[in-house]
Amino acid sequence: MARAISTRRKLTFTAIGWAVGLLIFFPVLWTILTSFKTELDAISIPPKFLFFDWTLENYVTVQERSNYFRFMMNSIYLSLGSTFVGLLFAIPAAWAMAFSPTPRTKDVLLWMLSTKMLPAVGVLIPIYLVFRDFGLLDSRVGLIGVLFLINLPIMVWMLYTYFKEIPGEILEAARMDGASLSKEITHVLAPMSVPGIASTVLLSVILAWNEAFWTLNLTTSDAAPLTTFIASYSSPQGNFYAKLSAASTLAIAPILILGWFSQKQLVRGLTFGAVK
Amino acid sequence: MATMQTKSAARLMMAPAVIALLLWMVVPLSMTLYFSTLNYNLFNPAQTPFIGFTNYSFFLSDPAFFTAIRNTLTLVAGVLVITVGGGILLALLLDQDFYGVNIVRLLAIAPFFVMPTVAALVWKNMMMNPVYGVIGQFLNFIGVGAIDWFSNAPLTAIIIIVAWQWLPFSTLILLTALQSLSEEQKEAAEMDGAGALSIFWYITLPHMARAITVVILIQTIFLLSIFAEIYVTTSGGPGLQTTNLPYLVYAQALLQFDVGGASAGGIVAVILANIVAFFLIRIIGKNLDA
Structure with a gap:
């Protein structure tokens, strides 16, 4: 063995590591306990x-008093809906970029990523006024539109990096064997791109679920997801720690579990390939 | 010809995404730009005369604007110092081999997945409340005395909350960079008698330099837009102590109905973010070539 790590050293790091990990996790743990x-x-x-x-x-009180389930359903609609629409736009675009790149592909991709860097307040007012005039304030359709657009650059980027890993020779081989375009897609490409698409869906759902600029500004009740609902606890009446904790635990639990599966996707999706 | 066909097919496949993002970016941004030259108040939407740069001169001479800029930069800098410094230490720790390191990693990245409104309210009430909060009770217990964070150090409180949310992000990226460092190089240095500190300083840190730059750029872009944490904890107060640029624009537009002035503020925010984005896009572009 190149280097024997002494047991004492390992035990020391175990103690430090767990202490630090639990300290960082403490607010979440405390919320769950409370x-x-x-x-x-x-x-x-x-x-x-x-x-x-x-x-x-x-948990019972939170549901009875504020119809918690409705907000949870809105969160689910919004995150799944915006992800689904996002896929419809992102898959073809990423596909074209990965398999028929032109000299301009790189610029288009960089430009798409740059839209992600536009601060939301720069477009808050026109979006708010347009939503107001078209009756889209506090509507799920309108918010799905916004959430899909803010995550679209990340989705295109993620899918592009995954599609690029699919070797082009496989496509040629299938074509040589006389596979038609539809066969090529269903038998060769679809199976190979499923993992990349799944990862993209995971990250998009997480980001949409936790999005808290547009949801706070564009919803009040009908279309309000959990981010907005939890914000209503900011002006509390009487004792509310335990109820805030119950509402919070339900709001973060599903995403926490999904998030733990998504460490790699997170680095890939949010660094745009700037770290390898 | 086949290639011509694939080329136009490729264009067709990219068109929906490109057009959607173009509409999303160009149309509202030019509307913001246009509004910023009008005297446009939602109380009197029939009269919106063109006033040129007056909104900008008003906005830029408003003391609230400079307070907001200062708060925005303090927030970004404070969070960056904590997350980059803490992230390096945490990445080094999680790179070690110890019992349960995988579980500890999961615990340490959890805060990133907590929605902003939950993180802010849990910290404000259950952690930082001077009477019932865990931190206050702990400080009382060790004899330091509880701190009333949101009255006496509101911006620091926001910085702590946001840093807690972003620490996992920097840690994960720095850990990824750390894991690509070759063991041989470290061992060779050790053979030559280099101590742990000099290995860190001369080998590990230079190796992480690029990742650190990227963390700083990406986080700066997201941190310039911090909103929800302020919205649910302090509403920008007390006074203007925690009002940053996004919150100021929000308050100007949706609480005071001054569309023109708020639009000018929005444009300033866009310019600020673009300075950072310029450098980030260059790094990403270089990596795409490689």
Whole structure:
């Protein structure tokens, strides 16, 4: 073996590593724990970590009082809807860029990425006024349109990098064997591009779910997703820590789990290939 | 000819995405530019006379504007210092081989997936509240005394919250860069008698330099647009202490209905972001060639 790592060194790093990891994770852990407390236990001094009366009442209350389920459904509609529309636009574009590149392809791609760098406040006012005039404020359709557009550059970019990894020779070989275009797509290309598309969908859903500029500015109730719903806890009435925690736990749990699968996609999608 | 055919087919396939983004960027941006030259108030939308650069001179001579610019830059700089410094340390730690390192990695990247409104409200209430917050109780316990973050150091509080959200991003990217560093190079340096610190300084850090640059550029672009965290915790206050440029534009337009002035602010924000984007696009472009 090139280098023997001593057991002591490993144990030291285990202790430091876990301490740091738990410290960073603590606010999330604390939110989850608090969601199972009574409001009284949630603000007890000193704080109660594990020894309190575990209860599910907050989850029930949050649903009963504010119809939590409706906001959750909006989050699902918006993130899946914008991702689906995004795929319809992004797959053909990324496909063309990867398989029939022209000298201008690079410029087009860079230009697309540059639109992602446009600050949202630069276009907030016209978008708001157009939405108001067309009756799109607080509508799911309008918001799907915006979310799809802000994630489109990332989707094109991600798909492009995955498609580029598909070797062109395979296509030629299939063509030589007399495969028609439709056969070529269904039997050769589709299976090879599924992993890339899945990764893109994952990242797009995560980004759309957590988007909190346009959702806060363009929705109030009917189309409001969880980001907007949680924001309503910013002007609290009375005891609310446990209820805020229950609402928050439900809002972040699905994305946290998806997110843990998406470490690699995150680096790939958000750095635009600037880090290899 | 086949190539001509594929070329026009390729154009056709790219057209929807290109047109969609073109409309999304060019149309609203030119509307913002146009609005910024009008005296346009939503209370009196019938009268929108052209006033040239007056909005800009008003906006740029407004003390609130300079406060917002200062807050925006402080926020970006503060978060960058924490996330880049902390990210390097954390990446070095997670690059080690220890028991459960994969689980610790998952714990450490979790904050990135917490939606901004949840992160902000959980930190404001359950972490930073001077009476019931965990940090306050801990500081009381060790005898330092609780801090009323949102009254006494509101911008610092926002910086801490945003840095917590972005630390995983820099860590992940720096860890990716770190993992491409060859073990042999480090071992050779060790053989030559280099200590851990000089290996870090002369080998590891230069190797990460490019990734660090990219982290700084990308984060700056996203951090210039921080909005939700301020919206749900402080609404820009107390006073203007936590008002950054995006929040100022929002307040000017949707709370004070001054479309012209807000548009001028929006254009300033675009220019600010473009300075950073210029360098980032160049790096990305170079990598696309390679």
